[in-house]
């Protein structure tokens with residue numbers, strides 16, 4: 072059904088296609104495998120799926136290096152398989168979002184092969200090329216997220232090209248109108264194949280300063296010292312010029328104009344520890360750019376405490392009052408949150424309910440619904456180039472990318488019939504496989520199902536207003552709904568918390584989630600307990 076607002080408050084389930092389900096026994100997941108497992112996602116109660124890239128790619132960054140935007144990599148299947156996936160998803164009431172990596176291509180993309188030939192070919196300015204400084208060094212001080220300078224010398228053209236990520240991921244030049252048009256055509260291609268929206272990779276990296284000015288050093292108060300400098304030198308510059316230039320807003324408006332006739336939605340990934348919320352405000356306000364941004368506030372190593380939650384929402388109220396965030400605790404780039412935050416099952420349950428009560432949309436990452444911890448991947452098994460480069464200070468992203476576990480009594484968890492999977496299945500994950508949890512009262516999977524159903528049953532949790540969270544120690548509370556119809560209180564810690572009850576008449580809800588009922592006019596929450604109430 073045509074509903075241009077479908078994304079607002081939606082729960083989006085992220086699939087990492089290499090690791091969801093292998094249908095042809097090569098040890099790598101594929102589109103047919105995903106199609107076969109869509110019932111699981113619909114049964115969970117998600118509104119949509121986001122599939123990480125499955126496009127033709129040399130797989131240097133596992134698909135985030137695209138060499139053909141309009142085809143499926145043979146490893147994952149065919150366009151016909153994709154059409155079948157979309158058909159099945161729609162039959163199940165699931166929207167389909169795909170992951171467009173527009174900021175850069177693979178160095179194997181025909182556009183780059185042509186562009187690097189010489190300085191006069193028709194695509195000569197499709198990438199960010201620049202002459203060296205007089206002493207032969209890189210054009211400026213910009214750094215790559217994956218370490219080292221963001222510039223790579225090309226012997227043939229005798230110029231440097233910009234790469235914000237791997238050297239094999241050259242950045243497209245969005246100052247070139249033909250590049251913008253080509254990318255809008257990519258979006259049209261997939262919309263015509265009936266996708267409902269896009270996750271836009273690194274949306275704030277699209278446009279760099281046309282004068283290629285040096286970034287200034289980062290003032291110490293803005294540094295995020297939870298990231299070791301050896302791992303992320305990137306954290307030591309103020310990223311004024313290498314990303315998020317004002318021209319980006321013009322491109323996003325054109326992108327939105329392409330989406331509108333289809334009722335499609337886009338969520339832009341904004342990885343910016345310094346100005347993420349402010350950028351989200353720029354990109355999602357006004358109703359003429361992207362609908363949602365995916366900020367990193369809850370993906371950080373530091374646990375989402377009551378204080379951090381209230382600070383984040385206070386900053387959002389100040390800097391981004393009408394922005395629409397899409398929250399996530401976990402994804403394919405970070406340590407799974409259960410491990411990252413050191414959560415017990417009880418703590419993880421409380422965090423799940425909290426996520427379902429927040430204003431914004433939500434992304435869940437495959438396996439999160441099983442309470443999976445990060446997998447330990449041995450050095451010999453590493454696949455992620457980012458991890459191989461920085462081992463052992465940073466072990467890379469493989470520990471959250473191991474295969475999904477479907478069957479507890481199967482060597483590869485029912486992921487594949489191959490001898491080996493592309494990444495090992497974590498032994499400790501098997502006991503948490505879908506088969507071991509489905510239908511079992513009190514399991515993490517059933518808890519997620521109930522939590523999603525709860526969000527659905529209370530539309531004000533999806534689209535209603537939210538008061539600023541009040542934090543007191545580890546406890547936090549807020550009201551949801553335009554008239555404050557729902558009261559939500561959580562104890563995000565080990566110490567019992569005494570909380571004031573809100574004024575008015577209330578009846579408790581969420582018993583099926585384990586919510587606590589106030590007794591004798593007082594609300595005392597034990598460790599990881601929470602209370603949910605609806606105004607009478």
Ligand code: ISL
Pocket residue numbers: 132135136172216236272273341342343344403404
């Ligand atoms: O910018 C960052 C921190 O300030 C990074 O976290 C960055 O936003 C993130 O690494 C972007 O990730 C996405 O693009 C990458 C790809 O490797 C990731 O898998 C993808 O999620 C390059 O395409």
